[in-house]
Amino acid sequence: MGAQLSTFSSFASxxxxxxxxxxxxxxxxxxGRVVIVTGGNTGIGKETIKVLLEHNAKVYMASRSRDKAQAAIDDLKSQTGKDAIYLELDLSSLAGVRRAAEEFMSKERELHILFNNAGVMWxxxxxxxxxxxxxxxxxxxIGHFFFTELLMPALLAGKETSPDGHARVVTTSSSGAYFHTLQWETFVDGPARRKKTPMDLYHQSKFGNVVVARQVAKRYADKGIISTSVNPGNLKTDLLRHASAIQKFFVKFMLYPAPxxxxxxxxxxxxxxxxxxxGQFLVPWARQGRCRAEAYDDELGEQLWNWLQEQVKDK
Incomplete structure (x- = not known):
């Protein structure tokens, strides 16, 4: 009961x-800083790129749709006077993830900040x-894990020219991470997965983001990599496009603008x-927080990391 109350209190705050x-x-x-933002053509990814451009970063917008990305790049150019660079990335295809990483590394030797921002919800x-x-x-x-691992040589090179001697990986999670842990049999399609709601599966993925971000921090800290996960807050963005009318009605009173x-x-x-x-879980607005207790279980983190490595080893 104590753990449940703590979880609810964290979520409410x-x-x-x-x-x-x-x-x-x-x-x-x-x-001089090179940055990738996945899913940067809409929502908080686009807002993130806008601010990065305003502060003179060289930013790659890693998105699936060239047309949507180009429209966003044109809009950002009109607002900032600066161009983001399109990088084709389909996180739902491991082959596509590899192509994106190879394309980036054919153009850049260094990566200073990676925002694993893209997401699918419900x-x-x-x-x-x-x-x-x-x-x-x-x-x-899985897509973001593989992308981060493939880009690690560029991140390690980037930390050498960063003012603070570090490169950073920022993974966008959610307050949904408080409401689910991992059910391994639902990672692939099958009867167990089909019994779950889209919301359950979303919460599981956002919890997984926190666990993986902590593992990146644990495994690469001595090499100068800083990895955090963040709850960006409850927002008015396109991420709600799969929500029902009833769901949209009940959440609209607690949503904030994308910026x-x-x-x-x-x-x-x-x-x-x-x-x-x-390795920390950061929460709205720009504060250190704490996820549910299971996210800090090193044995669980090791198990998930090993499972992910197995999935991508021949991709």
Missing amino acids: QTFPPKSTFSTDQIPDLS PPVDLVTEDGYDLQFGTNV YGALTQLWAGTMPETINYN
Whole structure:
């Protein structure tokens, strides 16, 4: 009961967070910094890229649709006077993830900040990835894990030229991470998965994001990599496109504009003080928080990491 109350209290404090003490005008100049934002053509990813461009970063918008990305790039150019660079990335295809990483590394030797921001939320349960995984777990967790691992040589090179001697990986999770752990038999399609609701599968994937981010922190900390996961807050974005009318009605009273959602991940990715939060779960708005207790189970983290490595070893 005590753990359940703690979980509910944490969730409630993030649903209606206190006023932020961080604002984007505090971000230092990012000239010379190379950044990737996955899913950057809409929502908080687009807002994140906007601020990064305003602070002179070189930003790759890693998205599946070239047309949607180009429209976003054009819009951002009109707002900032600067161009983001399109990188084709389909996180629901492991072959597509590899192609994106290879394309990036053919152009850049260094990567200073990786925002694993893209996500799928509440799609129909019959949708799976190209490789047969649950669409939400495959996209949100497996795809980002593989992308991060493939880009690790560039991140390790990037930390050498970062002002603070670190490269950063910021993974967008959710308050949904509080409501589910891992049920291994639901990662791929089958009877167990089909019994779950799209919301359950989403919550599982967001919990998985926290676990993987902690494992990246644990495994690469001595090499200069800072890895955090963030709850960006409850936001008015396209992520709700699969929600029903009833779901949209009940959540609309607790939603904030998309720029609010970019605050915590921008803080994690750009500010000097957040190098002290390696492996931590950061919450609205730009605060250190704590996920549910199971996220800090090193045995569970090791098990998930090993499972993920097995899935991508021949891809």
